Amino acid sequence: MEKILEMRNICKSYYGNQVLTNVNLDLFPGEIHSLVGENGSGKSTLMNILFGMPVIQNTGGFEGEIIFEGKPVIIDSPRKAMELGIGMVHQEFMLLPGFTITENIKLNREITKKNFLSRIFGKSLETLDIPRMRKDARKALDTVGMTTLDEWIPVAGLPVAYKQFVEIAREIDKKNLKILVLDEPTAVLSESEVKGFLEVVRFLSKEGIAILFISHRLSEVLEVSDRVTILRDGFVVDHGPISSFNAISIAEKMVGRKVEILELPKRGKNLDETDVIMSINDLHVLMPGEMVKGFDIDIIRGEILGIGGLAGQGKLGIANGIAGLFPSNGSVYFEDEPFQLNNPGFALNKGIVYLSEDRRGVGLLLDESVEINITATAIQAYGEFMKWLLFLKIYDKKAIRQHAIKMIKELDIRCKSPSQPVRRLSGGNQQKVCLARAFTLKPKILFVSEPTRGIDVGAKKLVLDYLVKMNREKGITIVMTSSELAELRSICDRIAIVSEGKPSAILKPTDSDAEFGMAMAGKFQEVIMGER
Amino acid sequence: MVKIKNILLSNIVPIVFVVLCVSAIIIADIPINFLVVEIITRITRNSFLVLSLLIPVVAGLGLNFGIVLGAMAGQAAMFFAIDWGMSGVTGLIISCLLATVIAILLGFLSGLLLNRAKGKEMITSMILGFFANGVYQLFFLFFIGSIIPFSTKTMLLPDGVGLRNTVDLWGTLEGVLNNIWIIRMGQYGMIRLYMVPLIIIIVLCLFIFFLFKTKLGQDMRAVGQDMYSSEVAGIDVDKVRIIAVILSTVLAAIGQIIYLQDIGTINTYNSHEQVGLFSIAALLVGGATTRKASIWNAIIGVILFHTLFIVAPSAGNKLFGQPQIGEYFREFIAYAVIAFALAMHGLETKKSMAIQKAK
Numbered sequence: 001m002e003k004i005l006e007m008r009n010i011c012k013s014y015y016g017n018q019v020l021t022n023v024n025l026d027l028f029p030g031e032i033h034s035l036v037g038e039n040g041s042g043k044s045t046l047m048n049i050l051f052g053m054p055v056i057q058n059t060g061g062f063e064g065e066i067i068f069e070g071k072p073v074i075i076d077s078p079r080k081a082m083e084l085g086i087g088m089v090h091q092e093f094m095l096l097p098g099f100t101i102t103e104n105i106k107l108n109r110e111i112t113k114k115n116f117l118s119r120i121f122g123k124s125l126e127t128l129d130i131p132r133m134r135k136d137a138r139k140a141l142d143t144v145g146m147t148t149l150d151e152w153i154p155v156a157g158l159p160v161a162y163k164q165f166v167e168i169a170r171e172i173d174k175k176n177l178k179i180l181v182l183d184e185p186t187a188v189l190s191e192s193e194v195k196g197f198l199e200v201v202r203f204l205s206k207e208g209i210a211i212l213f214i215s216h217r218l219s220e221v222l223e224v225s226d227r228v229t230i231l232r233d234g235f236v237v238d239h240g241p242i243s244s245f246n247a248i249s250i251a252e253k254m255v256g257r258k259v260e261i262l263e264l265p266k267r268g269k270n271l272d273e274t275d276v277i278m279s280i281n282d283l284h285v286l287m288p289g290e291m292v293k294g295f296d297i298d299i300i301r302g303e304i305l306g307i308g309g310l311a312g313q314g315k316l317g318i319a320n321g322i323a324g325l326f327p328s329n330g331s332v333y334f335e336d337e338p339f340q341l342n343n344p345g346f347a348l349n350k351g352i353v354y355l356s357e358d359r360r361g362v363g364l365l366l367d368e369s370v371e372i373n374i375t376a377t378a379i380q381a382y383g384e385f386m387k388w389l390l391f392l393k394i395y396d397k398k399a400i401r402q403h404a405i406k407m408i409k410e411l412d413i414r415c416k417s418p419s420q421p422v423r424r425l426s427g428g429n430q431q432k433v434c435l436a437r438a439f440t441l442k443p444k445i446l447f448v449s450e451p452t453r454g455i456d457v458g459a460k461k462l463v464l465d466y467l468v469k470m471n472r473e474k475g476i477t478i479v480m481t482s483s484e485l486a487e488l489r490s491i492c493d494r495i496a497i498v499s500e501g502k503p504s505a506i507l508k509p510t511d512s513d514a515e516f517g518m519a520m521a522g523k524f525q526e527v528i529m530g531e532r
Numbered sequence: 533m534v535k536i537k538n539i540l541l542s543n544i545v546p547i548v549f550v551v552l553c554v555s556a557i558i559i560a561d562i563p564i565n566f567l568v569v570e571i572i573t574r575i576t577r578n579s580f581l582v583l584s585l586l587i588p589v590v591a592g593l594g595l596n597f598g599i600v601l602g603a604m605a606g607q608a609a610m611f612f613a614i615d616w617g618m619s620g621v622t623g624l625i626i627s628c629l630l631a632t633v634i635a636i637l638l639g640f641l642s643g644l645l646l647n648r649a650k651g652k653e654m655i656t657s658m659i660l661g662f663f664a665n666g667v668y669q670l671f672f673l674f675f676i677g678s679i680i681p682f683s684t685k686t687m688l689l690p691d692g693v694g695l696r697n698t699v700d701l702w703g704t705l706e707g708v709l710n711n712i713w714i715i716r717m718g719q720y721g722m723i724r725l726y727m728v729p730l731i732i733i734i735v736l737c738l739f740i741f742f743l744f745k746t747k748l749g750q751d752m753r754a755v756g757q758d759m760y761s762s763e764v765a766g767i768d769v770d771k772v773r774i775i776a777v778i779l780s781t782v783l784a785a786i787g788q789i790i791y792l793q794d795i796g797t798i799n800t801y802n803s804h805e806q807v808g809l810f811s812i813a814a815l816l817v818g819g820a821t822t823r824k825a826s827i828w829n830a831i832i833g834v835i836l837f838h839t840l841f842i843v844a845p846s847a848g849n850k851l852f853g854q855p856q857i858g859e860y861f862r863e864f865i866a867y868a869v870i871a872f873a874l875a876m877h878g879l880e881t882k883k884s885m886a887i888q889k890a891k
Binding site: 117118123 | 742743745746747748750751753754757758760761762763764765766767
């Protein structure tokens, strides 16, 4: 069979940041070809290239060639891609909320009829033929199994799953459709909806449409696809028929780093258990949903302390209380001096830095650039990155840029440039920006909450590695709060488990699962007592 | 209950104006006959201009303060038509044709500019209007009679360079359209319906209605909702926006000609200035927003806004013994309405951004 599409040696960089390197991809008519990779591995960029999205042209185009039905083609606009018969269901919906389903399905492909004005002024003044448009839309909706959905209601207010199906209906309504790109179509669907969706995908492939399927859910990929191509960091690491892969081998290739307990680097000198950097006694924090009701612990200089526990038991409240974000009381000593609670400025000035679990709300200035986010707190709290210009104190832009570039490199923050707004970054990269900002402050203690929430596996590992690295090299004491026990056990020296706002146990990472389980359930003390 | 409340809230501006108008009419104790005559005059005079604003709103450009450029084109065309010795219907048609040509050019240029200022079209078009006013003054104050030959010396300033402050259209273009067909109604035939301008306005309404049933209109609606999605769907967004601006400018030029033939004199350096402001205020009073406007908004807006214009001085006189207060009041209202609409626009944008963020 002849290939319908070949993408050869595709390279693409955003502002000097190489995101795709010599990527090859081919596609046969009627096959379902999965494209898998972590966030930021280049899948979406590759598809944007195939679809001629404006973002590619606006950033300097790409290298390599696209061969469609045996002929080299230049796809420089979505219109061109559509003319060739390439359809795409985008990750973010491309639906106009104020239009009806029919108008959306027929967007820019409206059926028109002639009238007297169009005879004079040309095709663009032809009247829309609504009944025929509705008929076509109906047929497309029926094909994707949406037989009960009225084709003349506005898209605004439809459930997300329905919108997804409307998007697909729009693509298959294109009579010349030969390739359909589905960019993470199942991310917003529930399990039962996914089932129906995959059936539609199979049906379309039987009709001879080649399907490029992008998904994070490996079970779907294994279930539906004929072949798979795995991307990592902009390279194709493997490809072949799906039968030669299983979930574990795909996952390994995607991540490229073994997912297992880390071999932690040794400390220069061992921890001195009598050297307490912060002593917390009877801490109460009024944080709604995460109340702390009398927490005590001595934090040892240079350690990584984990705080774990079930949701709502108060583990998040501790760091928020110390940082002064929620009303709290108790007696806390920092380096043997009394520590003022309820005073964020005091904490910062003492070198106690807090990285919130709510990074989009509290942690980041979303519309500011990466470099400003990295340096903002240092500028604000310590007056760093400033210089004198005559009698004015101004930002030292050069120093800011230098520092930002250094941090971007060190933390592997994938951004187009230091001046890119952080809103546009993926979750993992936003978290790295938060870390960069925290370490710019040269903290004595870093409180970090849920550092890996909502970011993908690769970024997770990098974040944890960096925390360990800073702890070992700079001797920064780290208190990490996390709901993922596995991640606490992988890097912490001690783990305090919180239950009902109180410490229920302080465990070593090597303690058994059973002990952790009991501690989380708040039963630890009782069991120990019982054994005696 | 909630539904009724929502309907009332979303139409709060027209409702407030109905209340204002009715109370002003009662206070001023204005004879109904007089009021009807005045309102009909204003409808024939102003509707066309207000309608010219609709297309850019639908195409997502917001309120086109740039219709001032169209008004300038209309006036300029009329000056030249008169100078070439045209009068009557021929003169008017020539004016319209010439105005259309100038307006297409100006509309194209402002379309290009507005495409570079996406998201800030309203302030850009407003400032563009001020800038164009400067060019207009330079042209008609210094170039006419010096660089550009102008034979009708009576229209020029005493030293032969620059147009006079007012140009009288009597005997040339005054009332040309109005006088073709007049239907008299009411007592002593006091209420005069100028049929031709009214028919032209109806035709324009039908055209706008028709436009939004065509492919081009559908593209405009799509671009107005979401430029990015439209572009991905293969619509040439920039082109559609330029067409919308050109149409608006051309309609404004013709609208200004209809307006001036009714008034009878051209206030050379002022007539066009208030056009943008008052047309936009009228449209907003009719219940339109920066994102949504219909033919009905335009018509209702013209009626309400100008009713207040007519009765406000008398009401001011009755209440405070000074017509000046009423005069001041209507100016104040025009700006207040626009400020209110823009604030609502800002609020809505913020809200929709918050919703997107929540997603």
